[in-house]
Amino acid sequence: MKLKYLRLKNFRRFYGEQEIEFSTDPNKTFTIIHAENGTGKSNLLNAINWCLYDEFVAGTSDPDLIINSTHELEKSKTCSAEIKLIVEDGDRILTFIRKKKINDDSILKVYEGEDDIPVPQHEYRTKIESLIPRELSKYFFFHGEGLKTLTNDATNVKSAVQDIQGITDANEVLSEITRNKNTLAGKIKTSNKSGSKLEDLGKDIEKLEEIKQKKLNQIKEDTEKRDDINLEIDVIDKQISQSNVAAVKKNQELKTSSEKNIKDKKGQIKAHNLKRYGHAQNYYRDIMYSRMAGKCKKIINELQDGGKFPADLSDNLIQQIFEKQECICGTCIKVGTDEYKKLESWLTKAADAKYTADVLNLENQHPATLKNSQIFIDSTADHEQIKAQLEADLAQQQRTFDDASEALSGMKEDNVDELSAQREKLVKKRNRLNEDIETMNTSVRLHVQNLSPKQRDYEIELKKSKVDPALKNRYEFLKVAEERLEKMLSSYEVTAKSFVKDRINEYFQKFATKDFRVEFNSEFLPSLLEKNIKDSYTKAPESSGENLLKNIAFVCSLMEFSAQRADKKNTSFQIEGVKSPFVIDAPFGDTDGRYSNALARILANCQAEQIIIFLSKKHYKGSFESITEDKKLVGSRYIIDNYATNTEKEKFDSDEDNAEIEINGKKYKQMHAHKKDFGYSNLRQIKI
Amino acid sequence: MNNFRDIVDELFTDLMDIKKMLRGEKIRGSFQNQARKEIDKHLNNIDKDTQVPKN
Numbered sequence: 206m207k208l209k210y211l212r213l214k215n216f217r218r219f220y221g222e223q224e225i226e227f228s229t230d231p232n233k234t235f236t237i238i239h240a241e242n243g244t245g246k247s248n249l250l251n252a253i254n255w256c257l258y259d260e261f262v263a264g265t266s267d268p269d270l271i272i273n274s275t276h277e278l279e280k281s282k283t284c285s286a287e288i289k290l291i292v293e294d295g296d297r298i299l300t301f302i303r304k305k306k307i308n309d310d311s312i313l314k315v316y317e318g319e320d321d322i323p324v325p326q327h328e329y330r331t332k333i334e335s336l337i338p339r340e341l342s343k344y345f346f347f348h349g350e351g352l353k354t355l356t357n358d359a360t361n362v363k364s365a366v367q368d369i370q371g372i373t374d375a376n377e378v379l380s381e382i383t384r385n386k387n388t389l390a391g392k393i394k395t396s397n398k399s400g401s402k403l404e405d406l407g408k409d410i411e412k413l414e415e416i417k418q419k420k421l422n423q424i425k426e427d428t429e430k431r432d433d434i435n436l437e438i439d440v441i442d443k444q445i446s447q448s449n450v451a452a453v454k455k456n457q458e459l460k461t462s463s464e465k466n467i468k469d470k471k472g473q474i475k476a477h478n479l480k481r482y483g484h485a486q487n488y489y490r491d492i493m494y495s496r497m498a499g500k501c502k503k504i505i506n507e508l509q510d511g512g513k514f515p516a517d518l519s520d521n522l523i524q525q526i527f528e529k530q531e532c533i534c535g536t537c538i539k540v541g542t543d544e545y546k547k548l549e550s551w552l553t554k555a556a557d558a559k560y561t562a563d564v565l566n567l568e569n570q571h572p573a574t575l576k577n578s579q580i581f582i583d584s585t586a587d588h589e590q591i592k593a594q595l596e597a598d599l600a601q602q603q604r605t606f607d608d609a610s611e612a613l614s615g616m617k618e619d620n621v622d623e624l625s626a627q628r629e630k631l632v633k634k635r636n637r638l639n640e641d642i643e644t645m646n647t648s649v650r651l652h653v654q655n656l657s658p659k660q661r662d663y664e665i666e667l668k669k670s671k672v673d674p675a676l677k678n679r680y681e682f683l684k685v686a687e688e689r690l691e692k693m694l695s696s697y698e699v700t701a702k703s704f705v706k707d708r709i710n711e712y713f714q715k716f717a718t719k720d721f722r723v724e725f726n727s728e729f730l731p732s733l734l735e736k737n738i739k740d741s742y743t744k745a746p747e748s749s750g751e752n753l754l755k756n757i758a759f760v761c762s763l764m765e766f767s768a769q770r771a772d773k774k775n776t777s778f779q780i781e782g783v784k785s786p787f788v789i790d791a792p793f794g795d796t797d798g799r800y801s802n803a804l805a806r807i808l809a810n811c812q813a814e815q816i817i818i819f820l821s822k823k824h825y826k827g828s829f830e831s832i833t834e835d836k837k838l839v840g841s842r843y844i845i846d847n848y849a850t851n852t853e854k855e856k857f858d859s860d861e862d863n864a865e866i867e868i869n870g871k872k873y874k875q876m877h878a879h880k881k882d883f884g885y886s887n888l889r890q891i892k893i
Numbered sequence: 894m895n896n897f898r899d900i901v902d903e904l905f906t907d908l909m910d911i912k913k914m915l916r917g918e919k920i921r922g923s924f925q926n927q928a929r930k931e932i933d934k935h936l937n938n939i940d941k942d943t944q945v946p947k948n
Contacts, residue, residue, distance in 0.1 A: 327918065327919060328917075329918075330916065330917045330918040331916075331917035331918075331919070334917060338916075374912040374913070374916070375905075375909065377912060377924060378905065378908040378909060378912065378928070381908065381924070381928035381929070381932065382904075382908075382932065384925075385928075385929060385932045678939060679939065682901075682935075682936065682939050683932070685901060686901045686904060686905070689901055690905065777906050777909055778905065778909060
C-alpha cells in the first residue's frame with residue numbers, strides 16, 4: 206500500500222487548503238517534508254491518523270483542537286476541517302475524506318476507484334483494516350518520540366511481536382476458550398461429591414487460577430497506568446523542548462564555547478609570534494656563527510694544509526710566550542704569576558683532544574646555519590598571513606561571545622523547574638510500576654508452573670470420577686482446544702522473534718558505529734552488547750543514540766516482517782500482513798552526527814515500499830542529506846513554511862539558523878514574519 | 894462422527910470470524926458474549942454427535 210495524495214483543509218496549524226503528492230516511484234521511495242519544530246510536523250502524521258482512525262498519535266497536545274484557529278476566527282459558526290487521503294493498494298485506489306464541522310462529530314466518506322464510487326458505510330472499517338490494521342498503524346505511522354521507550358519494557362515488545370504476527374485476535378480467542386473452560390471446571394466442582402480428591406484438586410486449581418487472574422489484572426492495570434504516565438512524560442518533554450530553555454541553554458553554551466575559543470585564539474597568536482621570535486633568534490645567532498664558523502674553517506684548512514692542528518698551534522704559541530716571558534698582548538709572564546698559571550692551564554686544555562674536536566666541529570656548523578636561515582625566511586614569509594587569519598578568527602569568536610551575551614541579557618529563562626520536578630516524579634512512578642510489572646510477570650510464570658502438575662492430576666481424577674460424562678467431554682474438548690491454540694500461537698511467536706532478532710543484528714552489523722550485537726532475554730527484551738578486548742561482548746552503555754539505533758532497527762524489522770507475511774499465505778488465526786508506507790516523524794531525537802548517520806543509513810536501506818519522513822534542518826543537513834541525495838532516493842519534497850505570531854517570532858528570531866534551509870545548493874526561506882497574533886503553516890512543493 | 898481435530902478447528906475458525914466481523918464493524922457488541930454463545934453452540938454439538946477421543 207502506498208500513500209498517493211494528502212489534502213489538508215484548515216486542519217490544526219495548516220491554514221487554508223494545502224496538499225502533498227507523495228512519491229510512489231519504486232526507485233525514489235523517499236518523500237521528505239522539511240519542517241522545524243513547532244511548525245506542524247506532527248500534525249501531518251496526525252492528519253493521516255485522524256483521517257483513517259479518527260484519532261491522533263499518542264502524546265499529541267490539544268487533541269480537541271482540530272479546526273485551524275485562524276479559519277475559526279474568520280468563519281466562526283461555519284468553519285470546518287477536512288482531510289482527503291488517497292491510497293493505492295495494488296490495483297485498488299481508495300479515497301478517504303474525513304470532515305469535521307464545528308460542534309459536530311467528524312464524518313468519514315470512502316470512495317473506491319478512479320471514478321470515486323462510494324463505498325457502503327458498513328464496509329469502511331473493513332477497507333481500512335485491510336490496508337493497515339489499527340494496532341499495526343502505530344509502527345508504520347510512527348511518532349519519533351516513541352522511539353526512545355519502544356523497547357524499554359517487555360509488555361511493549363511482546364505486544365509489538367504479537368501485533369506484527371497478526372495474532373492479537375487469536376490471543377483473545379484463546380482467552381475466551383480458557384474462560385469458558387474454567388466455567389466448566391466450576392460446574393464440575395458443584396456436581397461432584399465433596400471431600401473427593403477431584404474436589405481438592407479443583408479447589409487448588411481454582412485458587413491458583415484466581416491468584417493468577419488477580420495478578421494478570423494487576424499487570425493490565427499497572428501497564429495502563431504506566432502507559433498513561435509515559436504519555437504525560439511525552440507531553441512534559443514537548444513543553445520543555447518548546448520553552449525558551451533550549452534557546453537560553455544554546456546561548457549559554459555559545460557564550461562558554463566562544464569564551465574558551467577567544468582564550469585559545471589569543472594563546473595561538475602569542476605562540477605564533479613567539480615562534481617567529483625564536484626563529485629570528487636562531488637566525489641572528491647563526492649569522493654570527495656563520496661568520497665565525499667560516500673563519501675557523503679557513504684557519505683549520507690552512508693549518509691542515511701546513512700539517513698543523515689547533516693543539517700544536519696553542520702548544521707552540523704558549524711555549525714561545527714562556528720562553529720570552531712576554532705575551533703577545535704585552536703582559537709580562539713570569540713563573541709563578543697568575544698569568545703564568547692561566548697559560549699553563551690553557552696549555553693543558555689545548556692538549557686535550559676534546560677541545561681540538563670542538564674546534565674541528567665548528568666547520569660542521571656551516572650547513573646547520575644555512576638550514577636555520579631558511580626556516581627563518583620561510584616563517585617570515587607567511588607569518589603575517591597566519592597572524593591575520595588568527596586575528597580574524599579571534600574577532601569572529603568575540604562577536605559570537607558578544608551576541609550570545611546580548612541575547613542572554615534580554616532573555617528571561619522560562620521556569621521549567623516545576624515541569625522538570627513533575628517529570629522526575631513521573632519517571633520514578635513509572636520505574637516503580639515497571640518493576641512491579643516485572644515482579645508480577647515472574648510470579649505469574651511460577652503460578653503457571655505450579656498449575657501444570659495439578660491440572661494433569663485433575664484430568665486423571667476427572668476421567669476416573671462419576672461426574673456427568675457430557676460435562677467431562679465438554680471440559681476435555683475445551684482443554685484440548687486451549688492446548689492446541691497455545692501451541693500454535695507460541696510457534697508463530699517463535700517465527701516472528703527469530704526474524705526480528707536476525708534482522709536487527711544484520712542492521713547492526715552493517716550500520717552500527719561500533720562493533721555491537723543485540724541479545725534478547727527470556728522476555729524478548731533486546732539489549733546491546735559491545736565488543737571488548739579479547740573479542741568478548743559485554744553490556745554496552747545505552748546512550749540515547751545507541752538506544753535509538755536499536756529501536757529504529759526494531760521498527761524496521763517489524764515492518765519488514767509484516768511485508769514478508771503479506772506475500773505469504775496466512776493461517777486463519779492470523780490477521781494478514783501488510784506492506785505499508787513508513788511514515789516517520791523526526792526519528793533522530795538529540796543524537797549526534799555519528800548516530801544520525803547510522804539511522805539515515807538504516808532508513809535508506811530498510812525494505813519499506815515508501816518512506817515519508819518529516820525532518821528539521823538540523824537532522825537533514827549532513828548525513829541524511831548526503832545519503833538520500835547521493836543515492837537519488839528522494840521523489841517528492843515539501844517545505845513547511847511557518848508564519849510566526851509576534852510572540853513566536855521572537856523565539857524564531859533567536860534561532861536564525863533555521864530561518865532558511867539550503868537544499869541541493871539552493872536556499873529557501875522557511876520562517877516568515879507575521880504581524881497577526883495567530884500563526885499558521887503552509888506547505889510548499891520543492892521541485893526535484 | 895466428525896474428526897476431533899476438525900471440530901476444534903471449526904471452533905477456532907468461527908471464533909476468528911466473529912473477531913473479524915467485530916473488527917470490520919459488521920457486528921457490534923462484546924466479543925466475550927459472542928464467543929460464549931459460539932462456544933456453547935459447539936459444546937452442544939459435541940454432546941450430540943461427538944465422542945472426544947482420549948488423549
